Amino acid sequence: MTLEVSIQARAPIPLAVDFSVGKDELLALVGPSGAGKTTVLRVIAGLHLPDEGRVSVGRAAWLDRATGLALPTHRRRIGMVFQSYALFPHLTAAENLMLAMDRPDPAKARQLLDLVHLQGFADRKPSQLSGGQQQRVAVARALAREPAVLLLDEPFSAVDRAQREGLQAELLTLRDRLAMPVVLVTHDLNEAQLLSDRMLVLDHGHMVRIGTTAEVMADPVALRSLGVREAAALLPARITGEVQDGLTRLETATGPIYLAGVTGPAGSMVRVRIMAHEVILSRARPTGLSAQNILPAVITSLQEGDGPAVMVHLAIGPDAVLARITRRSVAELGLAPGQTVHVILKSMAVARDHIAAGTGLSA
Amino acid sequence: MDWQALTLSLGLAFWTVLILLPLSVLAGRWLAYGRFRGKALVEALVMLPLVLPPTVLGYYLLVGFGRNARLGELWQGLFGHPLAFSFEGLVLASVLFNLPFAIQPAQRGFEAIPVSLREAAACSGLSPWYALWKVDLPLAWPGIVTAMVLTFAHTLGEFGIVLMVGGSIPGQTKTIAIAIYDRVQAFDTDGAGVMAATLVAISFLTIAATYWLSSRAGRRLL
Incomplete structure (x- = not known):
């Protein structure tokens, strides 16, 4: 009803x-x-x-x-x-x-x-x-x-x-x-x-x-x-059995990420809430970086607001992620829809309670 | 020791409590939850007997009970004897002058129940009357017990109004308080002393029992 x-x-x-x-x-x-x-x-x-x-x-x-x-x-x-x-x-x-x-x-x-x-x-x-x-x-x-x-x-x-x-x-x-x-x-x-x-x-x-x-x-x-600091996307990922130095390896559609505080049986799905303002974008795959999580992604659209920031919609395989970066960065990197970029995420930028079990609700 | 007067006083207190118990629950709940125009006026009226000299209230009751007044006339027509100087008249007067003692603590008891609990009762599908029985009364009972204890003890000790509307008819309206006064007037200090001590004992026991109950309930009743 x-x-x-x-x-x-x-x-x-x-x-x-x-x-x-x-x-x-x-x-x-x-x-x-x-x-x-x-x-x-x-x-x-x-x-x-x-x-x-x-x-x-x-x-x-x-x-x-x-x-x-x-x-x-x-x-x-x-x-x-x-x-x-x-x-x-x-x-x-x-x-x-x-x-x-x-x-x-x-x-x-x-x-x-x-x-x-x-x-x-x-x-x-x-x-x-x-x-x-x-x-x-x-x-x-x-x-x-x-x-x-x-x-x-x-x-x-x-x-x-x-x-x-x-x-x-x-x-x-x-x-x-x-x-x-x-x-x-x-x-x-x-x-x-x-x-x-x-x-x-x-x-x-x-x-x-x-x-x-x-x-x-x-x-x-x-x-x-x-x-606007609340803008975020839920990225589905599968828990692997691997745990090292307190970080759990999770498998996303386009590669592994390492996060702390993940609990759940190996093989089960979780959803990771990724805050748009925590995401860094790079045209080339970066090396020599402390951030552990680098995922290839395709830009689906760019959305400009009133302020200095631009919301970048990205596809990681079939899943969507948001990045909120400055207009200036968009211009310098020459970002445009269809391009492949690398999404960089600090492990520590994902709070413990931003990881939930399940694959999504209505899906 | 005037046993007849003591029995009469206890009977008067019993009937007063019996009548005021449902009245205090309904009026207390109404005043605690109700939002209406003139609420302050109603509350003031309820409290009025507390500040009025008993003789003033007694005077108006005596006039109202008289054969020339509508209430007195109605009573005479129905029961064949006047309301004034009768036990029934005394009970009615007692109910009126105990209104503040009965309603106020009951009202405070209901007011102490959080609004969210009453809403939870409704959300749980309880009709207002069922909620009164299952939620409100079990939570407000310390206030209601307080109200009844005060009413009981206060009725035993009331003197002025009883004298005004009841006179001092043995077995009809001569309460223990009046009997003590009578004994003193007759220079029977021993008789007055025994009855005074009895009244002290009964009142003390009533209040003490309430404190004992409230310590068991973990909540203050008085």
Whole structure:
């Protein structure tokens, strides 16, 4: 079932959005704080009533201001994960889940807790769980309702970085089992890029851009709202068994790269988030360079913005990478579409949490 | 020792608590969550009995209970006896002058529940009434217990209003506080002393029990 959302509002913040999310699809709502991301989520949940708008899932309408329809929150089949988790503090983990079920079923609660790797924690109260464990209970409780739509409001922002990686990886594996539209609100573009199929960029309540994650993360208009330093591409690579000096050898379409902090079985695929401003381009294959990662690539297009920088779109085999370099460099190197260049990347320029398992979501 | 007066006082406190319990839950929740025009006015009205001299409230109640007033007339017509100087009249007066003691702590109890928890209850598919039972009440109960303890103890000790609207009819409206006053007027200091000590003991036990409960619950009730 497809979630369709259309909202127009003037107060408390102006909003004008119109989008749909298919089943099996994860849409990330991104944008600066105060852009209205959470408000959009609250409209879907029925926690906020906009001046005008329509929300429907499949053939069922939840909100239609034109006809005066506004289903109360408890009658909408939503699974909501709050930023603060909002677990019921007087109930155990299992009881939190059962309260959200139409027919409380301890066996089903146990299954769901197993699913989020919380075996043996069923009888703990939220205060007896760590932040990461509470987050898992919150996800399991959202699923316990058997929702038609899953809504995630900054679900990873309250856990530390080390835990976040693990939880994000779990959400990715969980997604394969969920056949429902998922809307993720986040201010973390790395998280959005690693988890989402499509992205919606909001700024001051209006839609700057909606599109596939790769499109949006390379789009200069979208990046103006997000901060151009966030431009990045996801490069698929296969983990080889080779590890030397703490660096793991990964195989991309056009050659090996060596990165630190890669975990995963040999032979499995990962996606490496490569920031456009970290990429160096060279016409000839450089020698005598400290950078370990040199990949042949073909320039597909050059995109000029308002500033001194140019966004270079590159193809590494079938995969796309972005490089953000100065207009001056483009002129000096005489770069043009169709040329073969060498992409140079410092191993240390890839942060640990910019490497995610999987081959991509919608693919 | 005037056992009849003690029993009457305990009965009055019991009925007052029984009536105010659901009232404090509903009104407390309404005032805690509600956003409406005139909320401050309603809150001020609820608190009014706290600052008014009992004789003032007693005076208005006495006038209202009288046969010439609509309430008194209605009561006389329905039950065949006047509301003033009756146990029922005393209960009604007691409910009114305990409103701030019952509603305020309950309201604070509900206000202490984070908004996100109530939203989570709705998102989990709980109807408002089911959420009240499963989420709000279990979390707000320290406030509600506080409200009921204060109401109970306060009813036992109330003197001014009882004297105004109840008089001192043995078995009907003569509470333990009135009985103590009576004994003192009759220069029976021993009798007054015994009853005063009993009242101290009961009040102390009630409050102490609340503290014991709150230490077990890990939360402060008073």
